[in-house]
Amino acid sequence: MADDLEALEPWLEGYLSKLKPAARRRLSLKIGQAIRRSNTGRIARNEEPDGGAMDPRIPRKARKSSKSGRIKRKGKMFRKLRLVRNMKLRTDPDGIELSFTGGAGRVATEHHYGLEAFIGKTRDGRTIKARLTERRLLGFGNADRDEIIDAAAKHLAD
Secondary structure, three states: OHHHHHHHHHHHHHHHHHOOHHHHHHHHHHHHHHHHHHHHHHHHOOEOOOOOEOOOOOOOOOOOOOOOOOOOOOOOOOOOOOOHHHEEEEEEOOEEEEEEOHHHHHHHHHHHHOOEEEEEEOOOOOEEEEEOOOOOOOOOOHHHHHHHHHHHHHHHHO
8 A cells, every 4th residue: 555655656746846836735635535535435335445345243132122223234334434524635735634523533543443432331330342343444445546647647637
């Protein structure tokens, strides 16, 4: 992943040095939007940046009451995380930063790094925590390199 980014730097460096800061910022915005688009699509498909599938949800034990669990068993994980309002894109003439914001950022961090997360409380008031499986949400995949080159070429053609 880092090697692919380092391979792109010399190619773009020649073009970027000739652009004014405002034009570099517009180009970095276009590249950032392309990366955000690819990451949201990957999250929607439950794929990690390397192309492998994310680990599935852990099945919950059946409850004694008539209600089954409150988590939707069918469908995709991270439905709210992939919304544009939760993915913050910050650009400047020298770089791009893509991150999650607010409560979505906490959830994304816990899942991305496989941290221990608060699940709920028992009836007697004890907290329930669980170690989450590591699911890489943001990253630089194989197809992202082509998207960056296409976005840069399209911007430079205009």
